[in-house]
Amino acid sequence: MKRIILSTESGADLPKDLVEKHQIQVVPMHVIMDGKDYLDGKVSVEDVFQFYDRSKAIPSTAATNVHEYHDLFTNIRLKYPENIIIHIGYTSKASASFQSAVIAAEDFDDLYLIDTLNVTGGLGAVVMYAANLLEEEPEISHEYLIEKIYSIVPKTRLAFLPGSLDFLKAGGRVSNLAYIGGALLKIKPCIELKEGKLVSTRKYRGKMDSVAEKLMNDYFNEYDIDRKQLYLIYSIGLDERIKERLEEVSKENGFENVRWMQAGAMISTHAGPGGFGIAGIER
Missing domain, CATH: 3.30.1180.10 (Hypothetical Protein Tm841; Chain: A;domain 3)
Known part of the structure; x- marks a missing residue:
């Protein structure tokens, strides 16, 4: 039976211990300050606030791009051969990130994308619902898991x-x-x-x-x-x-x-x- 791997964006704000426990694959979004592009998760929140204190301007943000999603999905396949990837994504209504994932996914089989229409803890709640269900029922089919995830997105x-x-x-x-x-x-x-x-x-x-x-x-x-x-x-x-x-x-x-x-x-x-x-x- 193929293993199910979950992925999401850094905008889910998942704590590191939960990411490691459930082996959730997280792709970074971007924070831009002084014209420099920083990966979310690699730049500290303190740096963001200090930048504002100095400049009175907030950093801009950017979505994960197609190339980064392609690398994410490729690396998952290399790390976990014979797997099914379920990507649980940041709302498509507030970021281009999900559309980038859609484009990248065209080159992969057994890859499913779910738009949660949510961000930060809302997105994280959906990811953790899937992770906990997968932990409770390790033999669950990907079709049933996807159906269950879709059922709680509007709730x-x-x-x-x-x-x-x-x-x-x-x-x-x-x-x-x-x-x-x-x-x-x-x-x-x-x-x-x-x-x-x-x-x-x-x-x-x-x-x-x-x-x-x-x-x-x-x-x-x-x-x-x-x-x-x-x-x-x-x-x-x-x-x-x-x-x-x-x-x-x-x-x-x-x-x-x-x-x-x-x-x-x-x-x-x-x-x-x-x-x-x-x-x-x-x-």
Whole structure:
């Protein structure tokens, strides 16, 4: 029986221990600063924030290209002969990365691509769903595994609060007027994935400690998330006391397992320092 290998992009923000445990193959996306191209995962989040502090400009990002996907799939075949590759990808509605994978995949057999229509912890939740199912049922057919993954894609919910309006303003994602009003009123927009697109769905007012808890409560009220697993995402700078409280709230709401994911350099260019997100799969 052919072995099933899972792959994804660095934009899934999967912790290294989970990548190693499940032998998930991760291809990097790109962060560009001062005209230099850095691989996401090789450049630190601290470098991204220091670049902004110096220049007051956020780095740009770029998708994984066709050549990189071709190398990824070739290396998987060399490392794991006689395998089936299932690539679980970053939303095609917010990046050209998935289309690059589609083009590269034309040269390979037994290679299947799934557009999760999600990013960071939402994408990571889908990858981990597949990895855990594969661990529980090692003899599972690739057809059934793909069917199961597709079934939870529309039920995967991600919401996050950018840590800094400065990053949204510098990236052209909010107007100067909205930035000034938001800063004065301490307003934080909630960003969710709707049909693969990043959409501001509501606004919260206050400090991150209270706002993050409000987001969690709204999220739990709106979505019937499977209590077996919850993913919490943070960008560097989120206060440890806030993280502890959010984990307590998760446990109070009946979640058996809560896993923190740190936003990598690419995602942090959008979230800014001190950001918070939550991801899970509806029952």
